[in-house]
């Protein structure tokens with residue numbers, strides 16, 4: 001039966017994933033080394049000032065000797081890293097600490113966070129999204145991390161996002177006062193999250209000195225979330241790779257700000273090591289991706305229609321797939337970036353044709369491109385799908401912006417040629433307005449920000465309102481895009497025709513022909529090409 005084979009394909013995908021996860025301990029090593037290197041980077045600032053660490057000088061000398069002895073040697077790198085990691089463990093903690101590493105190490109502890117959302121009030125660089133919504137998104141990011149508590153959150157107008165101290169002098173003093181007062185009276189704060197894509201090294205250092213707390217930007221918060229949610233080896237390698245552009249940009253900033261001060265951030269050999277790691281990570285990823293390509297080709301050979309479900313993070317993609325497939329094992333979570341791996345789920349259309357639904361990584365605005373680029377490859381599956389379901393959260397105040405962001409990103413992916421020559425025609429895209437159970441005013445439902453009528457399929461993945469109608473629409477599009485049709489074919493009982501149809505089409509029903517006891521009426525969903533083949537093989541021969 002076809003049903004058996006589609007499930008077995010999904011099973012194979014799962015088995016393959018497990019295999020990929022356990023395959024090549026080399027990958028794991030690579031990942032571990034990269035992680036250590038990242039930690040090494042984040043602690044570098046403190047490390048260079050060895051007086052701040054117990055035993056820092058001694059270990060620093062040991063490390064220096066090792067590094068100069070075996071410059072490009074992998075083992076030397078490991079040893080160097082171990083030495084440094086010891087230093088990290090050993091150090092006396094300083095409140096004006098190198099932020100990201102401090103927060104990384106404390107990720108399992110409770111964090112008490114102050115969120116500051118800077119926004120430009122006037123001018124061409126003003127963000128079209130309202131500051132309140134930006135702040136809400138920043139809060140949602142922090143809430144996605146377990147045991148991170150928001151103690152204070154505020155939005156602060158700025159003239160530009162490029163100033164070294166980010167805020168005007170008066171404003172900075174005011175913020176410092178608020179944080180200090182809070183430190184003295186409430187729960188001690190542990191970090192400040194400035195909700196800007198990336199802070200320059202100089203900005204971060206200045207703000208840490210003023211607030212006397214570690215400071216994080218959006219990039220570093222999102223990396224923490226991605227690390228927590230990366231399950232497969234591919235996702236883990238991607239996260240490790242996503243951290244590298246950040247490290248490089250901070251190195252560049254730091255070198256820029258240290259010019260004339262005689263400080264060198266990374267030695268040539270360390271720089272080479274970082275480049276080497278990057279190359280190795282990319283190679284490992286390429287190997288894993290070629291396995292995925294193989295699976296994709298197999299799916300294509302089996303001719304299963306593929307429906308990709310895309311959308312802004314938390315829009316309800318996983319919930320919708322759960323509703324469409326009735327797959328109980330799927331667990332939607334109220335967290336941003338809950339899905340980091342593209343996963344395939346088998347589902348049945350009303351005509352009994354089986355399809356594969358692909359769950360994809362959520363989109364999010366204001367995430368530095370370097371970070372998301374690493375996950376773009378996982379969207380290739382979506383770009384190659386027969387039909388793309390774009391899920392939108394109708395209950396979200398910023399729904400129209402989110403939709404525009406997803407459409408822009410998909411458009412960019414198309415331009416970059418990730419589409420395998422498939423155009424993103426309106427016929428391939430189904431717009432779905434989800435979470436209508438949370439919308440109180442029905443007038444809000446069919447309008448976008450310009451008041452234009454939207455062609456949206458309104459549903460609730462929670463109450464299942466509209467899900468059956470959506471399923472019918474998915475079926476209509478799948479049949480049209482893949483040039484399949486539903487038909488009833490009359491075949492001789494026990495003949496080759498029936499066996500051929502079972503092999504080459506989706507047989508949805510078969511019954512005895514009431515007008516001819518020797519024949520069967522077989523309902524099938526069949527592609528145009530296969531139908532021609534059937535005619536050629538059986539009908540012409542018979543004639």
Ligand SMILES: Nc1nc2c(ncn2[C@@H]2O[C@H](COP(=O)(O)OP(=O)(O)OP(=O)(O)O)[C@@H](O)[C@H]2O)c(=O)[nH]1
Pocket residue numbers: 311312313314315316317318319320331332333334335336337338339340361362363434435436437438459460461462463
């Ligand atoms: N009330 C309501 N909640 C919903 C609906 N659909 C999804 N949710 C909730 O929204 C949250 C996010 O749902 P997911 O399905 O995980 O969203 P996602 O788009 O897959 O999220 P990411 O993987 O993070 O991008 C969960 O708490 C769901 O229970 C809906 O129709 N109504």
